[in-house]
Amino acid sequence: MSDAATTVEFVIPRYAGLSLRAWRTIGLVALAAGAIALPFLVSNYRVFQFNMVLVYAIVLLGLNMLTGYNGQISLGHGAFYAIGAYAAAILMDRFGWPYWATLPVAGIVCFISGFLFGLPALRLRGHYLALATFALAIAMPQILKYKHIEHWTGGVQGIVIVKPDPPFGLKVTPDQWLYLFTLGVLVVMLVIAWNLLRGRVGRAMVAIRDHPIAAEAMGVNSALIKSLTFGVSALYTGVAGALGAIVVQFVAPDSFTAGLSITFLVGIVIGGIASISGAIYGALFIQFIPNFADQISKAAPWAINGVFLLVFIYAMPMGVAGFIRMVIGKLMRRLAPA
Numbered sequence: 001m002s003d004a005a006t007t008v009e010f011v012i013p014r015y016a017g018l019s020l021r022a023w024r025t026i027g028l029v030a031l032a033a034g035a036i037a038l039p040f041l042v043s044n045y046r047v048f049q050f051n052m053v054l055v056y057a058i059v060l061l062g063l064n065m066l067t068g069y070n071g072q073i074s075l076g077h078g079a080f081y082a083i084g085a086y087a088a089a090i091l092m093d094r095f096g097w098p099y100w101a102t103l104p105v106a107g108i109v110c111f112i113s114g115f116l117f118g119l120p121a122l123r124l125r126g127h128y129l130a131l132a133t134f135a136l137a138i139a140m141p142q143i144l145k146y147k148h149i150e151h152w153t154g155g156v157q158g159i160v161i162v163k164p165d166p167p168f169g170l171k172v173t174p175d176q177w178l179y180l181f182t183l184g185v186l187v188v189m190l191v192i193a194w195n196l197l198r199g200r201v202g203r204a205m206v207a208i209r210d211h212p213i214a215a216e217a218m219g220v221n222s223a224l225i226k227s228l229t230f231g232v233s234a235l236y237t238g239v240a241g242a243l244g245a246i247v248v249q250f251v252a253p254d255s256f257t258a259g260l261s262i263t264f265l266v267g268i269v270i271g272g273i274a275s276i277s278g279a280i281y282g283a284l285f286i287q288f289i290p291n292f293a294d295q296i297s298k299a300a301p302w303a304i305n306g307v308f309l310l311v312f313i314y315a316m317p318m319g320v321a322g323f324i325r326m327v328i329g330k331l332m333r334r335l336a337p338a
Contacts, residue, residue, distance in 0.1 A: 035183055039176040047175045048247065049287060054182040055244045056283035058189050060267045061276065062236025067265070068274035069197060070229045071209030073126065076133030078261035079140040080110045080234040082251075084241025086144065089159040089251045090152055099164045099246050103185065106242035107235045114234025118227040137261040144253035158252030161245060182243050189236060193276060196232075205229055206274075270312050272319025281320035285312070 039047045059081060066072050087109050088102035117136065124132055144153050153159070166177035196202055204225050207215035216222050245251045263286050271282025293304035316323040 036180070039172075039179040044173065044175050047173075047179050049291075051175070051179045051182055051247050052244070053280075053283045053287045054179070054186045055240050055247060056264075056267065056286055057279045058186055058240035058243070059237050059264055060271060060279035060282045061189060061193055062233040062240070063264050064268045064271075064274065064276075064279060065193065065197070065205070065236070066229055066233035067268060068278075069202065069209065070205040070226065072121075072226065072230065073130040073265075074133040074230075074233070075130050075258075075261045075265060076136035077233070077237050077264050078256050078258065079136045080114060080237040081241040081244065081260065081264075082140050082144065082253075082256035083113060084110050084238030085245035085251045085256070086153060086159075086241075087238070088242035088245045089161055092161055092246075093159050094152065100181070102246075103239050103242050106238045110238025110241070111231045111235040113238075115227050115231030117234075118230030121230070122223050122226055134258065134261070137258040140256055141253040144256070153253070154251075156253060158250060158255075161249045161251070163249050164246070178247055182247070185239065185243065189239070190276065193236075197276070201225070201228075266309065270309070270316075270319060272321030275319060275321035277324075278319050278321035281324075285320075 038050060042050070059077065063074065063077050066074055084106035087106040088099070091097040091102045091105060092099060117133075121129055121132055143149075145156055146153075147155070163174045164178070165174055166172050170177060172180070197205070204215065204220045207218070207220055208222050208225055212222060267282030267286045268278065269282075270285045271280070272278030289308050290301065290305050293308060294301040296304050312320070318326070
């Protein structure tokens with residue numbers, strides 16, 4: 001027994017008397033505590049900005065499943081974001097639904113839309129698939145303005161949503177409550193994605209991305225997995241779109257241009273391809289860097305934004321998540337006992 005115990009202690013390094021798993025647990029608890037306390041430490045405008053970070057993180061999580069883990073490039077997720085936003089807005093404005101009940105409906109509608117769009121897209125790969133999805137992003141604002149459905153969508157005027165009040169008489173502001181609600185949804189989506197990607201379906205997604213012929217030879221139903229991945233990715237984006245509409249309190253066709261889809265793709269590249277935590281880093285980038293660039297130069301904010309983008313790409317070619325993993329790995333190797 002003593003020899004076995006000695007062997008285990010030698011194999012599993014300890015840092016400051018704690019195992020690596022214990023340090024990870026401490027880090028997650030500290031991160032969760034900081035995220036919960038954040039809306040009570042900053043102004044309402046900052047709470048709104050961080051709320052949008054959480055919304056974008058859900059989008060990037062879904063898009064990373066499709067592009068990072070399954071290898072399908074999409075430039076049309078702004079369209080699914082719009083579908084989710086309008087589904088929530090119509091249900092709340094026309095039918096008086098509670099805001100929380102619109103999320104599963106928006107997710108289901110976008111899952112069906114993504115799955116059906118993924119079926120014909122099975123014949124497309126690489127830049128051809130990217131162009132097909134980009135066409136969807138370009139067409140979506142015009143579809144929302146179509147006169148025969150403007151009774152539901154509000155046409156070019158859009159739909160105004162009333163911000164929900166905190167439930168149960170909680171002594172928080174509506175912005176703080178929406179932040180905590182969105183944070184809870186993000187945690188649930190992260191747990192689902194974590195289990196999905198590390199299970200059989202996730203391994204099949206990665207196998208199709210890396211070796212499609214070998215995956216099919218091993219019995220993987222490539223067509224079904226690709227279509228389901230597209231549907232699940234659209235589901236995540238639809239839920240985020242519904243949350244985004246509730247937070248912003250307004251939806252209009254011109255809010256969902258093709259540039260939004262490109263922004264989402266930039267987010268997963270900056271955050272880290274095929275990385276769950278990269279969704280958070282990418283969301284922080286696409287929310288705060290454009291604002292920071294606008295503060296630096298009112299005349300050419302997009303030029304400053306482009307400079308930041310190039311710096312991130314050259315300095316962190318594996319994304320922010322990959323860079324952080326590399327730094328932590330080097331630090332752990334230095335601290336580990338010989």
